[in-house]
Amino acid sequence: MTRVLNAFNHPATLLVLLGLAIGFPFVAGNEYQVYVMALAFVWAIAVYGLNIITGYCGQLNLAHGGFFAIGAYAVAILTADHGWNFWAAFAMAGVFGALFGLIVGAVSLRLKEHYFAIFTLCVGFIIYMLLDKWEALTHGPLGIISIAPPDGFGVVDFTQTRPFYYLVLGCLCAAVFFTRRLSNSLLGRTFRAIRISDDLAQSLGINLMRNKILAFVISTVYAALAGGLYSGVVRFIGPDIGNFMHTFDMIAYLLVGGIGTLMGPVIGTLIITWLTQAVQSLEEYRMIVFGPLLVVLVIFFPKGIAGSFQAWRARRNATARVSNETGRTPPSQADTSETAQPSATTSASAPTGHGTRGHSNA
Amino acid sequence: MxxxxxxxxxxxxxxxxxxxxxxxxxxxxxxxxxxxxxxxxxxxxxxxxxxxxxxxxxxxxxxxxxxxxxxxxxxxxIARTFQTTMLFEESSVLDNLIIGHRLRTGSRLWDVLLHTPRHRRAEAACRDKAAEVLDFVGLSAIGDRMIADTSQEERKRIAFALALATEPxxxxxxxxxxxxxxxxxxxxxxxxxxxxxxxxxxxxxxxxxxxxxxxxxxxxxxxxxxxxxxxxxxxxxxxxxxxxxxxxxxxxxx
Amino acid sequence: MDALLQQLLNGLTLGSIYGLVALGLTLVYGILHVPNFAHGALYMIGAYVAYYVAGELGASYWLAMIAAAIIVAALAVACERLVFHPLRHAPPIHDKIAAIGLLLFFEAVVQMYWGADFRRLEAPSSSIFYFAGLTLPAQRVLIIVAAFALMGALHLYLKKTLAGSTIIAMAQNREGAFLVGINANRVAMMTFAISGALAAVASTLFAPINLVYPAMGHLVLLKAFVIIILGGMGSIPGAIVGGLIIGFAEALGGFYISGDYKDIIAFALLVAILSIKPTGLFSQGVR
The missing domain is CATH 3.40.50.300 (P-loop containing nucleotide triphosphate hydrolases)
Structure with a gap:
């Protein structure tokens, strides 16, 4: 039963989506569309990070764009100013993401709800200010040009759009894969227990700080690595990448797709990216549409696309189940003990149903 | 004591x-x-x-x-229940209980990402425990039901089960x-x-x-x-x- | 010595503005427990309304200020009715996200209409007073006097009138307020109206010194948040004292340490304080 309601997370669905993504460059009208798609994938990876701390763990991190910027600048500075190779710089971006995540998390996660959101908003702003003002390191408002592209392997040349597209796609798949593992695991359940209630989680023996910091650091590593890829594809960055608009963009992607769901980040990112592309004039004033969209979503559709779909399937299944139950009264003991002890085959898909809900109204 | x-x-x-x-x-x-x-x-x-x-x-x-x-x-x-227990409304009763036993298991981030035997054992232990406490509180029959569809009295039992899963x-x-x-x-x-x-x-x-x-x-x-x-x-x-x-x-x- | 006094005066000016903005933010937080991220946008819109009325319609500065206060108050009430009221029982991150949505929307609308250019709102008087070696531009004097007059008026309103005391009652004890029959909807609307008007007046006062542009609310909003965290979320005296602390810290820090980084001072202070005391400086352990 759980298998049905996890249509979005089922390996078969994921493989179909992957197939579509692999085929995309061949059906795309031009290179530009492939480039747009690659950029959307980069953002989606960062949104996966946001999903872990905000969607699963319930802490609204408003510095997420700042960590993206840290990753982007790490790659930019190391390759352009210090002559590092892209891959080494990319790895360092992840290390910086983890390091800064650890430091910021250790302070900010002691704060609850509003305090945490406001604090991280300020952290995001400090990061932006430093990028803008610390000219010796970041070149200030001029930004950094001549960022090294990812080094190719043999005939694969990542300065060309298609190979880069597949590189980013590979990274996105890794992000989805790890998120899926996490979501299905006891760790994912731990994060969600914290989202429901700090008190409940602690009463179950969960160490709040350790787990929140873990979720936070995982999310900042995602963001920083995505930022690193961004530098590799755009190859020019300025302090504007640290503007908190980018954090808000990512929140919009996450909400549209479905907060706390496995496929929500990629669905939301792709939909909004292509909608924005479809209405070119929207780019600059996209917030006239996004702003009210965010408001309408949280009021009327807080689960987003993936979340609403899953809730609908879950409800339909539950109704079917109840009518089944009433059909054969009383439920036999043998039947229940079978469901209570999950076999190896169902354990892969069973827990995802748990993990991929949007915010319940509890 | x-x-x-x-x-x-x-x-x-x-x-x-x-x-x-x-x-x-x-x-x-x-x-x-x-x-x-x-x-x-x-x-x-x-x-x-x-x-x-x-x-x-x-x-x-x-x-x-x-x-x-x-x-x-x-x-x-020492385990406790609350006056009102918050649960995952849209997941099943059994699913809600699995986390209760995590404190008695040890698995780290790498175990989770690499899906090591240790993590699989921890998962299995938590699932077994969830089934066991569900049976203890007499709710085995509704293990699949969504929390949102349970009664007030069933929720109380689920809250007991969650506390019991910590082996208090x-x-x-x-x-x-x-x-x-x-x-x-x-x-x-x-x-x-x-x-x-x-x-x-x-x-x-x-x-x-x-x-x-x-x-x-x-x-x-x-x-x-x-x-x-x-x-x-x-x-x-x-x-x-x-x-x-x-x-x-x-x-x-x- | 004179330089120090001059900076203290600048700090007082800044602190007055920050205090007014933080007051509105803290009132709304006290009633609804929502950190209203859209408050910075209300501040910005206030300046644009004043700019439009005074600069484009040619009305007087004072009329522009009144118009800004009324329009922004109405806008704030509309936000409460249409957005925050429906979300009052939603999970805690939803109202914050909605507030961010409002912020982005307002900014985009203003930018579409007026563009991203910097605009100047003329001060009602450009005279400059000289006193004991200090330079006192009239607008700075006006800011300080007006801000403290407004704070005094607000204090009287909250303490001496029935309508004001319902706000205090609800901020202190929601359930109790319902029991004695306080109309929560009316109190919420009133609070938003006051907070919007305060923001509009603050920005109209500050605009002749600091220019008018769509992103002008960002820093002020962030600093107002720092202030109310410093002063205890929901505390009225805390907002005023916190505003002055940040104002002085910025003026002195900007002068003696680094002008480039003066905007970071407030946040550095926040980080330092919250690292030591996660619930803020003056919080009393409740909530």
Whole structure:
């Protein structure tokens, strides 16, 4: 039963989506569309990070764009100013993401709800200010040009759009894969227990700080690595990448797709990216549409696309189940003990149903 | 097994729990009663570590646990339920219980990402435990049901199950029969007796006097944060201080 | 010595503005427990309304200020009715996200209409007073006087009038307020109206010194948040004292340490304080 309601997370669905993504460059009208798609994938990876701390763990991190910027600048500075190779710089971006995540998390996660959101908003702003003002390191408002592209392997040349597209796609798949593992695991359940209630989680023996910091650091590593890829594809960055608009963009992607769901980040990112592309004039004033969209979503559709779909399937299944139950009264003991002890085959898909809900109204 | 000595909690100038000394015996059903605002829930919070005592000690199996973090206290073997338990509304009953046993397992981030045997064992242990406690509280039949579709009484049982999944030596139940009708209350009483039979000490806060008087082995009465009586039900029933406290409270409210 | 006094005066000016903005933010937080991220946008819109009325319609500065206060108050009430009221029982991150949505929307609308250019709102008087070696531009004097007059008026309103005391009652005890029959909807609307008007007046006062542009609310909003965290979320005296602390810290820090990084001072202070005391400086452990 759980298998049905996890249509979005089922390996078969994921493989179909992957197939579509692999085929995309061949059906795309031009290179530009492939480039747009690659950029959307980069953002989606960062949104996966946001999903872990905000969607699963319930802490609204408003510095997420700042960590993206840290990753982007790490790659930019190391390759352009210090002559590092892209891959080494990319790895360092992840290390910086983890390091800064650890430091910021250790302070900010002691704060609850509003305090945490406001604090991280300020952290995001400090990061932006430093990028803008610390000219010796970041070149200030001029930004950094001549960022090294990812080094190719043999005939694969990542300065060309298609190979880069597949590189980013590979990274996105890794992000989805790890998120899926996490979501299905006891760790994912731990994060969600914290989202429901700090008190409940602690009463179950969960160490709040350790787990929140873990979720936070995982999310900042995602963001920083995505930022690193961004530098590799755009190859020019300025302090504007640290503007908190980018954090808000990512929140919009996450909400549209479905907060706390496995496929929500990629669905939301792709939909909004292509909608924005479809209405070119929207780019600059996209917030006239996004702003009210965010408001309408949280009021009327807080689960987003993936979340609403899953809730609908879950409800339909539950109704079917109840009518089944009433059909054969009383439920036999043998039947229940079978469901209570999950076999190896169902354990892969069973827990995802748990993990991929949007915010319940509890 | 739980000895409390001079336990005090002050918020600003307000004393919520005032120098309470008592002890709870292994294998007994202990009840804490008192008028509204007597400090019962604060008392639980202190024992469970959700609030830090201003003074006093809490000895659990000989060790002072006062001021320890709630998660450490849970690992030491004290579980609690809340007046209202928040659960994942849209996932199944069984699914909600799996996390309850995590504290007894050890698996780290790398185990999760690499799907090591250790993590698989931990998962299996949690699932088995979830099924076991679900069976214990008599809800095996609805393990697949969405939480949103469960009744108030079923939720109470699920909350018990979640607490039991942590393998506690003592459980603190905050209004276990609150919002549940009299017929269902009997079922919950039977479940509480079953816990005791399985060597789990029970400590509960309840407003339903009939229920308390029938199941408690021992009752501690709090009023304005201070202990005013402590003893078996028939003693408490006739204690003038207790009658005074309850009547006084009623007069004040009227 | 004169330089120090001059900086203290600048700090007082800044602190007055920050205090007004933080007051509105803290009132709304006290009633609804929502950190209203859209408050910075209300501040910005106030300046644009004043700019439009005074600069484009040619009305007087004072009329522009009144118009800004009324329009922004109405806008704030509309936000409460249409957005925050429906979300009052939603999970805690939803109202914050909605507030961010409002912020982005307002900014985009203003930018579409007026563009991203910097605009100047003329001060009602350009005279400059000289006093004991200090330079006192009239607008700075006006800011300080007006801000403290407004704070005094607000204090009287909250303490001496029935309507004001319902706000205090609800901020202190929601359930109790319902029991004694306070109309929660009316109090919420009133609070938003006051907070919007305060923001509009603050920005109209500050605009002649600091220019008018769509992103002008960002820093002010962030600093107002720092202030109310410093002063205790929901505390009225805390907002005023916190505003002055940040104002002085910025003026002195900007002068003696680094002008480039003066905007970071407030946040550095926040980080330092929250690292030591996660519930803020003056919080009393409740909530």
């Amino acid at each position: 739980l000895e409390i000595n001079g336990l005090t909690k002050q918020y600003g100038g307000l004393t919520a729990v005032d120098n309470v000394t008592t002890s709870f015996e292994r294998g007994a059903i202990n009840a804490i009663i008192g008028p509204n605002g007597a400090g019962k829930t604060t008392f639980f919070n202190l024992v469970a570590g959700a609030a830090r005592p201003t003074a006093g000690e809490i000895r659990f199996e000989g060790n002072d646990i006062a001021g320890m973090a709630p998660d450490a206290i849970a690992r030491a073997g 030596k003592i459980v603190l139940l905050d209004e276990p029969a609150g919002g549940v009708n009299p017929g269902e209350t009997d079922g919950l009483v039977a479940l509480i007796h079953k816990m005791v039979k399985h060597d789990i000490t029970v400590c509960l806060i309840e407003h339903k006097m009939d229920m308390i008087m029938s199941i408690a082995d021992r009752i501690v009465v709090l009023d304005h944060g201070a202990k005013i009586a402590d003893g078996p039900p028939n003693e408490i029933r006739n204690d003038p201080a207790v009658i005074e406290a309850y009547l006084g409270a009623e007069h004040a409210e009227a």
